[in-house]
Amino acid sequence: MKLRSIEDINKDVEAGGVHAVAALFEGEPECLYRYAKKSPGPIVEIGTYAGGGTCLLAKASREGCGELVYAIDRHEGTAPHTEGQNATPYKLTDWKRWFLEVLSAEAYDLVRPVGLWSYEAAPAFASTQVGLCWIDGAHVYRAVTQDIKDWSPLIHPDGWLIFHDCHVPGVRRAIEQWMNSRECGFELIETVGSLAVFRRKP
Ligand SMILES: C[S@@+](CC[C@H](N)C(=O)[O-])C[C@H]1O[C@@H](n2cnc3c(N)ncnc32)[C@H](O)[C@@H]1O
Numbered sequence: 001m002k003l004r005s006i007e008d009i010n011k012d013v014e015a016g017g018v019h020a021v022a023a024l025f026e027g028e029p030e031c032l033y034r035y036a037k038k039s040p041g042p043i044v045e046i047g048t049y050a051g052g053g054t055c056l057l058a059k060a061s062r063e064g065c066g067e068l069v070y071a072i073d074r075h076e077g078t079a080p081h082t083e084g085q086n087a088t089p090y091k092l093t094d095w096k097r098w099f100l101e102v103l104s105a106e107a108y109d110l111v112r113p114v115g116l117w118s119y120e121a122a123p124a125f126a127s128t129q130v131g132l133c134w135i136d137g138a139h140v141y142r143a144v145t146q147d148i149k150d151w152s153p154l155i156h157p158d159g160w161l162i163f164h165d166c167h168v169p170g171v172r173r174a175i176e177q178w179m180n181s182r183e184c185g186f187e188l189i190e191t192v193g194s195l196a197v198f199r200r201k202p
Contacts (some may be wrong), residue, residue: 001188003175009167009194023049024164025193029056032134032162035197037064039131041156046118046147047137048073050094051101057134058107067131069107071098072114072121118143122150129156136164144174152178152186161186161198 012025024032032053036043037060048054048071057069075094095113102108114121118137133151137143144163155161165171175196178184186198 001191003166003172003179003188003196004191004194006167006169006172012193013167024053024056028164028193028195031190031192031195031197032056033060035132035160035162036060036069039065039067039160040158041129041131042067043069044125044130044133044151045069045071046073046133046135046151048098048113049090051098051105053134053136054098054102054111055105055107057132058102058105058110061110062107065131066110069111070114070121070125071102071111072116072118073098073137074115074117074120119146119150122154125151125154128154129159130154131156131159132162133160134162134164139165139168139171141170141174144171145177148174148178155186155200157200159199160189163196163198165194166191166196167194 015026033056036057039061043057043061045054045057054069054071061067061069075090075092077090098113102111133155135144135147137147152161163171163175166175179188185201187201188196189199190197
């Protein structure tokens with residue numbers, strides 16, 4: 001299976017349908033929900049911003065697997081390892097929006113906020129088999145490459161690694177390089193909007 005073309009994804013993006021908080025496009029919330037509901041282990045969200053995606057993952061977990069959702073984000077603008085490549089408007093006060101969102105969705109019992117960059121948090125998960133890891137942090141080549149390196153070995157044998165915004169050039173380059181590498185033990189099983197879902201090769 002191949003990634004959707006940038007042109008096709010962009011057509012969806014231009015057609016709108018963006019979820020107000022989570023910035024998800026048409027069909028993407030349902031896709032994430034489906035996998036999160038049956039996750040075989042804890043769920044990790046890399047880049048949680050204002051909590052929209054976190055609440056979606058927690059809802060799916062509550063209605064299915066019952067696993068915790070670890071929402072990882074420093075909320076401090078530009079991560080050191082993306083210096084110069086990722087000028088973002090993100091800031092510490094985004095946590096306030098995150099807590100309000102998660103509390104008003106009554107999702108807090110299933111959610112654990114992790115105030116670290118993903119590469120700082122990964123070692124704490126070394127003995128965990130992550131059921132679903134959703135990579136939606138810095139959308140630049142170096143950060144996505146680092147996330148793949150740190151998090152793909154932690155995925156449960158029956159779990160999934162899901163990427164968002166595969167039409168962004170740096171994200172796409174990192175994924176394609178990984179997919180085409182000899183050491184990639186994963187295969188692409190579904191694409192919806194700008195999402196790409198990978199599982200371990202049988
Ligand atoms: C596109 S937003 C995430 C959107 C979120 N998943 C949602 O559903 O609303 C990107 C977030 O990634 C965070 N971020 C950037 N680099 C990161 C990293 N290395 N680790 C964790 N979070 C990161 C930013 O602070 C920002 O809040």
